[in-house]
Amino acid sequence: MIVTKLKSLEEIYDMIKPYSNVLIAGCDGCCQPPRGIHEANNLGKMLKLKKMVDGEKFDYKATTVLRQCDDKIAATALRSLVDDYDAIISMACGIGVQILTKVFPEKLTFPAQNTMFNGAADHEKNSYVEYCNQCGDCLLGITGGICPVAGCAKSLMNGPCGGQIDGKCEVGDYKIDCAWVNIYKRLKKLGRLDLFEKYRPKRDYRLMTSPSFIDFLELDEIEEEINEKEAKA
Amino acid sequence: MSRPAYSNLMKAIKDGKFVFTGELEPVKTVSLDYIIHSAEMMKDYVVAANVTDGPQGFAYINSLVPSMKVQQEVGLETIYQCTVRDRNRIALMADVLAASNVGIKNILTLSGDHAALGDNPGAKPVYDLDCSQFIDLISHMVDKGTDIHGNDIDGKVEINIGSAVNPNNEGEPLEAEIAKLGRKVRVGADFIQTQTVFDIDKTKDFLKEIEKFNCPILVGLFPLKNYGIASYFDKYIPGVNVPKDLMKRLKKTKKKYMPDKKERKKTIADINLDFFRPFMKEIKQNTKAAGIHCMAVHYEKLFPRLFKDL
Numbered sequence: 001m002i003v004t005k006l007k008s009l010e011e012i013y014d015m016i017k018p019y020s021n022v023l024i025a026g027c028d029g030c031c032q033p034p035r036g037i038h039e040a041n042n043l044g045k046m047l048k049l050k051k052m053v054d055g056e057k058f059d060y061k062a063t064t065v066l067r068q069c070d071d072k073i074a075a076t077a078l079r080s081l082v083d084d085y086d087a088i089i090s091m092a093c094g095i096g097v098q099i100l101t102k103v104f105p106e107k108l109t110f111p112a113q114n115t116m117f118n119g120a121a122d123h124e125k126n127s128y129v130e131y132c133n134q135c136g137d138c139l140l141g142i143t144g145g146i147c148p149v150a151g152c153a154k155s156l157m158n159g160p161c162g163g164q165i166d167g168k169c170e171v172g173d174y175k176i177d178c179a180w181v182n183i184y185k186r187l188k189k190l191g192r193l194d195l196f197e198k199y200r201p202k203r204d205y206r207l208m209t210s211p212s213f214i215d216f217l218e219l220d221e222i223e224e225e226i227n228e229k230e231a232k233a
Numbered sequence: 234m235s236r237p238a239y240s241n242l243m244k245a246i247k248d249g250k251f252v253f254t255g256e257l258e259p260v261k262t263v264s265l266d267y268i269i270h271s272a273e274m275m276k277d278y279v280v281a282a283n284v285t286d287g288p289q290g291f292a293y294i295n296s297l298v299p300s301m302k303v304q305q306e307v308g309l310e311t312i313y314q315c316t317v318r319d320r321n322r323i324a325l326m327a328d329v330l331a332a333s334n335v336g337i338k339n340i341l342t343l344s345g346d347h348a349a350l351g352d353n354p355g356a357k358p359v360y361d362l363d364c365s366q367f368i369d370l371i372s373h374m375v376d377k378g379t380d381i382h383g384n385d386i387d388g389k390v391e392i393n394i395g396s397a398v399n400p401n402n403e404g405e406p407l408e409a410e411i412a413k414l415g416r417k418v419r420v421g422a423d424f425i426q427t428q429t430v431f432d433i434d435k436t437k438d439f440l441k442e443i444e445k446f447n448c449p450i451l452v453g454l455f456p457l458k459n460y461g462i463a464s465y466f467d468k469y470i471p472g473v474n475v476p477k478d479l480m481k482r483l484k485k486t487k488k489k490y491m492p493d494k495k496e497r498k499k500t501i502a503d504i505n506l507d508f509f510r511p512f513m514k515e516i517k518q519n520t521k522a523a524g525i526h527c528m529a530v531h532y533e534k535l536f537p538r539l540f541k542d543l
Contacts, residue, residue: 153347154318154358158365158416160409161344162399162428165472167406171347174471184409196409199416202322202366202381 001030001120002093003128004113006039009046015110016047016087020057023085024112025078025100026064027092032121032128035091035113037064043091043112061085068096075103082107117150136207142195144186151179157200160184236376236423239391240338241310242281243423246449251517252524253540254312254426254451255282255533257303259294268299272307274533278540281310283341283426283526287319290351297328301335312395312426313337316345321361322370326380329371333390341395341426342367365417368394372421396422398450400430400439401472411442418446426526429455429466429473433512440520449523452516456505456529456539460487479508506538513543 016022026040040062051058061084065077068090078100082088088109090097100109117130133150139157140147149155153171159180163170167181187196238244245252255275257268272282282303286296300313313332320328332340344364348356362370362381370381374390396417402410414425425448430436436452443450457463457475460483467475482504484490491497516522529535 153349154344154360154363156344156360156363158363158413160406160413161364162397162410163344163346163471164406164410165402170471171349178406180413181406181409184412185405188405188408193412197412197416199365199369199420201369202362205361 001032001118002095003032003116003119003130004035004093005116006035006043006113007111009050012043012089012110012112013047013050016089019086020051021059021084021086022047022061022089023078023081023087024060024062024089025068025091025096026062027068027090027096028064029067029069029092029096031091031093031096031113032119037062040064040091043089065092065096068092069099071099071103074099078104134208135203136212137203139200142198142200143183144190144192144195146179146183146186148179148183151177151182156180157203236393236421237391238393240281240393242312242339243393245280246424246523250280250524251543252451253279253543254524254526255279255536256285256526256528256530257282257299257311258285258288258530259296259299261291261293263294265294265299265302268303269306271531271533272303272309275536276307276309278536279309279527280524281312281339283312283314283528286314286316286343286345287351288346290318290346290348290354292351292353292356297332297335297337300332300337304336310338312339312341314341314343315367316343317360317362317364317367318343318345318348318358321359322366322381324359325362325367325370326374329374329390329392330386333388333392338391339393339395340371341397342371342422343397364396365413365420368396368417368420368422376421393423394421395424395426397426397428398443399428399472400436401428401474407439411439414443415446418448422448424448424523425450427451427453429453429470429528431474431476431479433515436516437520440516440522444521451524451526452520452522453526453528454509454512456509456527456532456535457483457501458529458532459501460484476508479504502535502538505535509539510543513539517543 024040024044026036028036044060044062048058066073068074082104088100088107089112090100090109091112094115097109097111118132119128119130122129130150135149152159153169160178164178167178168174169176169178184196187193238247257271259268284296284300287293296314300311303309303311342364348358371394373379373381375392378386398414463475463483466473486497486500513525
C-alpha cells in the first residue's frame with residue numbers, strides 16, 4: 001500500500017485560497033492511513049471553519065473514489081460532479097492527484113497529502129513501515145526477504161555500515177533496526193550465511209531513473225511466450 | 234594480498250614494522266595552516282596521516298586538497314579519506330584519478346556518517362556505491378587499469394586501499410560487521426583501520442577473530458585532550474565507551490578543580506600516557522595487529538612521549 005501523510009491545514013488552505021467551491025475526493029484504494037469519504041468530509045469541515053474565521057464564503061462536496069489511480073474509475077466516479085466546482089482537492093497519493101489532473105484537465109487538482117513510501121502497517125510498533133523502494137532489481141531473494149534498499153538508510157548492497165550499534169541505525173537516534181544486521185540474523189538462522197558473505201556488485205541505476213514506463217506490449221509478449229511454451233509442452 | 238605496496242605505509246607493513254598513523258581533520262575553512270602545522274608536529278612519529286572527509290556528515294573543506302598539500306609541503310604521506318556519501322561512481326573515479334595525479338598512495342574507503350547527522354541535515358546522501366563497491370572500483374583502476382565499468386584508463390593508478398571497521402559491538406551485530414570485513418578484504422582492501430577502542434580485552438578478541446582474513450590492521454586509539462572531549466566521545470560516538478576510571482581521572486582535571494593550566498595539561502598528558510602506553514604495548518606484543526592509528530586530533534604534541542620506545 002502507499003503510505004501518505006496529510007498536509008497541514010494551512011498549506012492546503014493556502015493552495016485553495018482563490019477558490020470558494022471545491023470538490024474533495026477521497027480514495028478507497030491502497031492509500032494508508034484510510035483517506036475515504038469520512039476523511040474528505042473532515043477536511044471539508046476544517047477548511048470551512050477556517051474560511052469562516054477569515055470571513056470568507058466556502059462550499060465543498062466530499063466524495064470518494066474506489067481507486068483514484070485508475071483513470072476509468074476516477075472519470076466514472078467524478079465526471080458528473082466536477083463541473084459544479086472551481087477546483088478539486090485529492091486525498092489520494094501523488095498518482096491519484098495526477099490521474100485526476102489528466103482526466104479533468106480543465107480544473108486544477110490540489111494534493112491534500114504528501115506521499116511517503118510503499119509500506120504496510122506494523123501493529124506491534126503501531127506505525128506504518130517502509131518496505132519497498134521500487135529499485136527495479138529486487139534483491140529479496142538474496143537477502144532473506146528483508147530489503148536493504150528500503151530498510152537501510154544508506155541503501156547499502158554490502159552492509160552493515162560502521163554506523164550500527166547493537167543492531168540499531170545511526171540515523172534516527174539508534175531507534176530503528178539495522179536492516180543488514182537483521183539480514184545477517186535471518187540468514188544465519190536459516191543456514192544461508194553464504195548469501196550474506198557474497199559480494200554484491202554495483203547496481204544499475206538506470207532501472208530507477210525517472211520518468212519510467214513499461215510498455216503494455218511487453219506484458220503481452222510474456223503472455224504469448226507462456227502460451228507458446230504451454231502449447232509445445 | 235597480492236597487490237604491490239605502493240605507499241610508505243604498506244611498504245613499512247610489508248617490511249614487518251609496527252606502524253603508527255596519525256589523523257588530520259580539516260574543517261569548515263579556506264585555510265590549511267593549522268593542518269600543515271599539525272602535520273609538521275606529527276611527521277617524525279607516524280608513517281602516514283589520515284585526512285578526514287566531512288566527519289559526522291559535516292560540510293568541511295574537500296579532503297583531497299589537504300591530503301595533497303601535506304604530502305607536498307610537509308613531506309608526510311597521507312591516507313586520503315573518501316566517503317561514498319557525497320560522490321557517485323563518476324565522482325569517485327574522478328577523485329581517484331585526481332588523487333593519483335597528485336601522488337596520493339593511500340585511500341581509506343568509507344561509507345561516511347549519514348548526511349542527516351551533519352550540519353546540513355536536509356542534504357541528499359548519494360550512496361550510489363557502497364564501501365565494498367568503492368573498494369571494487371579502486372581495485373579495477375589499480376589492478377586492471379580500467380574504471381569500474383571496464384573502460385580503459387590512461388596511465389597507472391598506484392594506490393593502496395584502506396578499509397575501516399567498528400569493533401565496538403557485541404553478539405550478532407559484531408558477527409555481521411566481521412563478515413562484512415571479510416567481504417571487503419576479498420574485494421581488495423589492503424589494510425584496515427579500526428574505530429576508536431578503549432577496551433583491551435574486547436580488542437584482542439576482535440583481532441584474534443579477524444586474523445583469518447590475513448589483512449594488516451591498525452588499531453584506532455584516541456588520546457583524550459580534556460574531559461570535555463572524553464565525555465563527548467562517551468556520549469555521542471557510536472558504541473564508544475570511555476572507561477569509567479579514565480573518565481573519573483579526567484574529570485578531576487576540569488578547570489574548576491585544577492585552575493593551574495600548566496598543572497592541568499601535565500596531569501592530562503600523564504593520564505593519557507598511563508592508559509594508552511600499556512594498551513599499545515599489549516597490542517604490539519600480544520596481538521598480530523600491524524600498528525596503531527592514533528586519532529589525536531590537535532594533540533600531536535603528545536606523540537613523542539606516547540610512542541617513545543614502542
